[in-house]
Amino acid sequence: MIGIIGAMESEVNGLKAALQNMKTKTTASVEFCAGTLEGKDAVIAEAGVGKVNAAVTAQIMILEYGADAVINIGVAGGLESSLRIGDIVVADKVVEHDMDTTPFGDEPGFITGLERVYMECDERITKILADSAKELGAHTIVGTIASGDQFICRDDQREKLIGVFNAAAAEMEGAAIGHVCVMNGVRFGVLRAMSDCANDDSIVNFPEFEKSAAALSIEIVKRAVEKM
Numbered sequence: 001m002i003g004i005i006g007a008m009e010s011e012v013n014g015l016k017a018a019l020q021n022m023k024t025k026t027t028a029s030v031e032f033c034a035g036t037l038e039g040k041d042a043v044i045a046e047a048g049v050g051k052v053n054a055a056v057t058a059q060i061m062i063l064e065y066g067a068d069a070v071i072n073i074g075v076a077g078g079l080e081s082s083l084r085i086g087d088i089v090v091a092d093k094v095v096e097h098d099m100d101t102t103p104f105g106d107e108p109g110f111i112t113g114l115e116r117v118y119m120e121c122d123e124r125i126t127k128i129l130a131d132s133a134k135e136l137g138a139h140t141i142v143g144t145i146a147s148g149d150q151f152i153c154r155d156d157q158r159e160k161l162i163g164v165f166n167a168a169a170a171e172m173e174g175a176a177i178g179h180v181c182v183m184n185g186v187r188f189g190v191l192r193a194m195s196d197c198a199n200d201d202s203i204v205n206f207p208e209f210e211k212s213a214a215a216l217s218i219e220i221v222k223r224a225v226e227k228m
């Protein structure tokens with residue numbers, strides 16, 4: 001069973017429309033749509049924005065639907081210098097950039113319990129997602145995606161994510177999903193289309209490009225699911 005999570009309606013609606021034999025159920029205020037996607041058993045959910053919503057949704061997919069692979073899709077702010085709006089970042093690893101126990105001598109982003117900063121994505125899922133994006137002609141980078149409960153649009157935020165974590169893109173859910181998947185021994189992948197470049201223009205660019213970028217990530221994940 002493949003679980004696919006997006007934060008916002010625009011990030012999952014096109015996928016739900018492609019789901020066959022769909023059965024829906026609401027748990028913890030999140031609607032889960034289970035069925036067949038591109039011939040594969042899949043469950044799709046719009047989690048809501050932020051790390052807690054994403055974590056709750058991933059855990060329910062694993063426990064209630066038996067998801068053995070979870071893919072997070074949607075939009076992000078580009079940080080890597082070659083990225084433009086509409087480009088793709090596929091994560092090879094994710095980090096919770098707002099996790100901070102540095103006063104106790106830990107590295108920034110260190111997750112006590114998991115005893116790590118970065119959570120590695122499944123190599124095969126990452127390759128399938130990146131190949132699918134390239135096949136659709138998207139400029140695609142594989143790199144670190146940083147997640148936190150913040151919209152990134154200021155220089156000081158950008159500089160931290162690039163300087164401290166070498167992040168290629170910023171969003172608000174991927175690492176929470178990765179965290180839950182690591183805790184459960186479930187493989188995961190993250191695919192994001194750039195709606196903005198996490199800078200001064202993001203407040204204007206995000207609402208303008210969110211829908212088209214989200215639609216691109218949906219097209220790519222459909223192609224990827226076919227290959228899984």
Ligand code: ADE
Nearest residue numbers: 075076077151152171198
């Ligand atoms: N999602 C899309 N753009 C983003 C940004 N700039 N910061 C955080 N999440 C985002």
